[in-house]
Amino acid sequence: MDITRIRITAHAPGQDRVLTDEALGFLLQLHDAFECTRQQLLQDRRRRRAAFADGDSPRFLESTRRIREDASWRVAPPAPGLEDRRVEITGPIERKMTINALNSGAKVWLADCEDASSPLWRNVIASQVNLQDAIRGSIAFTSPEGKEYKVTAPETPTIVVRPRGWHLDEHRILVDGRPMSGSLVDFGLHVLHNADDLIAAGRGPYFYLPKLESHHEARLWNDVFVMAQQLLVLPQGTIRATVLIETITAAFEMEEILFELREHSAGLNAGRWDYLFSMIKAFRLRGPEFVLPDRARLTMTAPFMRAYTEQLVRACHRRGAHAIGGMAAFVPSAKDPEATERALAAVASDKAREAGDGFDGSWVAHPGLVETCRSAFDAVLGDRPNQLERTREDVPVDGAALIDLSTTEGDITEAGLRSNIEIGIRYMEAWLRGHGAVAIHSLMEDAATAEISRSQVWQWIHNESATADGRTITRERCEAIVDELAAGFDRNPGNRYREAIALFREIALEETYPAFLTLAGTERYLGDGAERPITGPIPVQERVAA
Structure with a gap:
């Protein structure tokens, strides 16, 4: 590959270790094969968004009815290290937080290059450096105060990396003057540098795929996996991916998404926060009946959210795929033990509901929540690694329930x-x-x-x-x-x-x-790669035009 077509416009510590000639050549092959399709799919998103603004609504696709009605197909069995996912911890791939996640006692660590990571160039590079060190057992950190952090857990979580979504460019890596896909950069660097070490450790290159809006976007990821495995001489099916169902359109294509990723599928996740964002974005101009109350009132017990999560469990378990629940975002504080106790009780109730609904595991954002989440799932799962046998055929496939916001309770305050x-x-x-x-x-x-x-x-x-x-x-x-x-x-x-x-x-x-x-x-x-802080007073009356 002619890597002279690539121009890198920024520099950060560790860059030479990450962006080797081999890595750049691999990224260039992925870019040339898939960039055109990515742009077409992003254009499809824009057309669909305009249709919603004009009054259209998402619906189950007639063109894929046969996939939903064919009861015979299943996704691949759980990959090594992904059989038991009862508690997953999420967070950015910062060095200290990486060590804390590895010591947390969770079954899975979602190493996040996307929503929990700011896309400064130093973060993009540091995330890849930290992943390499974590996988090779060499990661350590000393804080400015002199506190030392190292991995001490006898068993560390299975690592699952979340690359950036299809809509995000990596504008510091240009090919023929145009930016690469942030998705392919995050994916490609991780799988190239770490797949062999992960496999040798009895795991594999596993991913969480964010922001998908259709099964066509899942098909693109599957094509990427197939090509990457061919180029790296990995058996097909080595790469596995869990898809975050966090857009309203994806909620109407859950089984189709599983179908497209069959041999590479590791299940679906109820990405509750982005899902709410997607609902608001899709219907923001559709009138008062689509206006939701205060964010704090938008719990998982709201009828439209219950419909979404229960239909997700049904779709997954019909096809032998894991269903992973949503985020518990509370941060425990020793300074306010009473508030912490109340919040932990709410987290325990939320996780007990998920386990009771059939989810196989769930997310937490802080190590202090791992035991609360684990206890809730232990009470339902016992010694079983999951509850894939609960197919939830009692749940109706109801498209109207997914977009009916009329029964959502609460005020705007x-x-x-x-x-x-x-x-x-x-x-x-x-x-x-x-x-x-x-x-x-x-x-x-x-x-x-x-x-x-x-x-x-x-x-x-x-x-x-x-x-x-x-x-x-x-x-x-x-x-x-x-x-x-x-x-x-x-x-x-x-x-x-x-x-x-x-x-x-x-x-x-x-x-x-x-x-x-x-x-x-x-x-x-x-956009220009600038990462310099801005100092000085805040101009209270300043106005900025769009």
Whole structure:
């Protein structure tokens, strides 16, 4: 391969170790084979999004009815290390957090290159370095205060990597002047550098696939897996992937997605936060009946969320695939034991519901939640690794239930509005500094939860929604809240609140609705590879046009 076609526009520690000539040649082969299809599928997304805005609704596909009605097919049996997934811990591939995840006692560690990782170049490279060191047993870390971190657990979790979604470019690696797919960069570097070591350790190169919107996008991933295995001389089926069902369109194609990935499938996950974001995005202009209450009220017991999760378990277990539950985002705090006790009880109840519904495991965002999640699933699973035998044929396949928001209970409150604005700005400020998972008010916020926050504000404004006190939510009202909050934000050296506030105004308060905050933020603030902090006071009255 002619790797002189590739131009790398940034540099970070460890880059020479990661971006070897062999790695660049491998990425170039993947790019040449699949970039055209990726762009076509992204165009399909845009057309579908426009159709929803015009009044169309997602539905089960007539063209794939035969796949859903054929009861004979199954996905491959669980791969080594993925038989028992009762508790999975998620987080960015930062060095200290990698060690904490490996010591957590979870069955699986979701090493996240996507929603929990800010796409600064140093993070992209460091994630790959840290994965290599973790897999080879050489990872260690010493904090600035001198505290040493190392892996001490006798048994570490199976590593499953989440690459960036199909919509995200890697603009620091250019081929013929155009960016590579962030998905293929994250996937390709991991599988090339680590597949042999993982297999030798009795595991394999496993992935979580985010943001899929159709079975055609799953088919593209399957084609990528087939080609990668051919190039690396790996047996077909060595690569396995769990798909996050976190878009409303994917919820109508769950069995088709499993079908496309059959020999590479490791199941589906109920990506609850992005799923809520997808619902709001798809129906944001469809009137008051599609307006949801405060984010804090959008629990998994809401009827449309119950329909989504139960139909997911049914689809998975009919086909012999794992069904993995959603995120518990609470961050325990020794400073507030009473609040922690209440939150742990809520987490235990949520995980008990998932286990009772038939899920085979679930996610947590903090090591302090691992035992709570494990206990809930132990109570149902006992010594069994999973409950694939529970096919949930009692669950109706009901498309109307998936998009019926009319029975969702709760109000829009002043506190909920202020919380969305505060979380949106605080998260994006941390994201611009390179932190993709941030504890805010005892909850682990990532890009998905920030997307909900900013999307609700946009939807409430454009539907002239009112808070429980009867006041209409307007742009001017939200601007006043932004100004009030801005005056109280920390102004420590290195903060990026100036840009975060401008970005929030662009993605939540302007007339145009950007599809993803990560796209808007990258294009406006990270597109040139700049990672310099912005210092100085926050201009309370500054306005930024879209």
